[in-house]
Amino acid sequence: MKNVRHIRLRRGMTVTQLVEEMDACEVLGAGKIGKAARLLTRMFKDPDFTVFLTLAGALVPGGLKSIVVDLIAAGHVNVVVTTGANMVHDIVETLGYKHKVGTFRAMDEQLVKRDVGRIGDIYIEHKAFRSLEKWMRDVLGSIGKQKLQRISPSDLLLEIGRRIEDKDSILAIAAEADAPIICPGLVDSIAGFQLWLCRQESEIVLDPLGDISKLVDKVYEAKKTGIIILGGGLPKHFALFANTFREGVDVAVQITMDRPEPGGLSGASLEEAVSWRKVKSERDTVTVVCDATIAFPLVIAAVLERL
Numbered sequence: 392m393k394n395v396r397h398i399r400l401r402r403g404m405t406v407t408q409l410v411e412e413m414d415a416c417e418v419l420g421a422g423k424i425g426k427a428a429r430l431l432t433r434m435f436k437d438p439d440f441t442v443f444l445t446l447a448g449a450l451v452p453g454g455l456k457s458i459v460v461d462l463i464a465a466g467h468v469n470v471v472v473t474t475g476a477n478m479v480h481d482i483v484e485t486l487g488y489k490h491k492v493g494t495f496r497a498m499d500e501q502l503v504k505r506d507v508g509r510i511g512d513i514y515i516e517h518k519a520f521r522s523l524e525k526w527m528r529d530v531l532g533s534i535g536k537q538k539l540q541r542i543s544p545s546d547l548l549l550e551i552g553r554r555i556e557d558k559d560s561i562l563a564i565a566a567e568a569d570a571p572i573i574c575p576g577l578v579d580s581i582a583g584f585q586l587w588l589c590r591q592e593s594e595i596v597l598d599p600l601g602d603i604s605k606l607v608d609k610v611y612e613a614k615k616t617g618i619i620i621l622g623g624g625l626p627k628h629f630a631l632f633a634n635t636f637r638e639g640v641d642v643a644v645q646i647t648m649d650r651p652e653p654g655g656l657s658g659a660s661l662e663e664a665v666s667w668r669k670v671k672s673e674r675d676t677v678t679v680v681c682d683a684t685i686a687f688p689l690v691i692a693a694v695l696e697r698l
Contacts, residue, residue, distance in 0.1 A: 430617075458688060
């Protein structure tokens with residue numbers, strides 16, 4: 392058996408050097424961070440990989456938006472599967488509203504009086520979503536009634552992205568890079584309910600099966616597939632199940648705080664995914680049990696230094 396190699400820190404070391412020390416340690420969370428960086432470096436360096444990124448949880452409000460934008464723009468991420476909420480928060484920032492630093496110890500009844508909503512220790516003004524409603528109506532009007540009579544959520548998000556000029560927007564950069572934004576739970580978001588309100592005045596028919604076609608096409612076209620899972624939920628399942636049509640992803644990295652004991656998918660191990668043919672081999676997987684807003688920037692910073 393190998394000895395555990397202790398992590399050594401030194402003044403002026405780079406992020407890559409720190410992660411390499413963690414990788415050489417090989418055990419516990421440090422070892423997982425190191426392996427995640429190795430697997431992502433392999434994915435990003437190999438042009439044969441089609442890389443899927445899944446987003447669940449408060450990742451855009453939590454400060455990860457620009458990392459996602461940069462990965463799409465550089466061609467390192469080819470498909471994004473996300474909750475509707477993350478795209479809503481992407482849009483409201485393009486409208487000029489910002490997420491504010493708050494506190495977990497908030498007096499929420501006072502926040503209501505101030506017209507502020509809270510996501511953990513992140514605050515956002517409710518007027519941002521009232522502006523979103525007006526903006527959505529204008530965007531839908533510009534798309535045209537004929538196209539809206541049957542449109543997949545991803546095509547709707549593509550049209551929205553084409554109408555956003557902010558180059559720090561996930562939707563705008565994804566539209567420019569021809570990287571599909573797949574949002575299987577779009578209706579389960581503020582934008583979804585606003586679409587429902589708009590449908591009271593004009594016909595809008597969302598075709599969710601169109602997104603399955605687009606996602607499975609990406610799976611079939613890929614020579615190799617890799618997946619980065621941030622959080623869990625519907626985006627994780629949607630992307631992994633699509634890859635059962637090619638007997639699973641080749642490489643998988645998961646960063647989550649959820650646990651497997653309750654049997655829910657969000658905390659399910661990638662080893663378990665092998666049994667469903669969602670992942671090909673346990674060898675090329677790693678689950679990092681950590682807040683994604685901590686682990687993802689650390690790992691990506693190390694990977695980008697290696698490219």
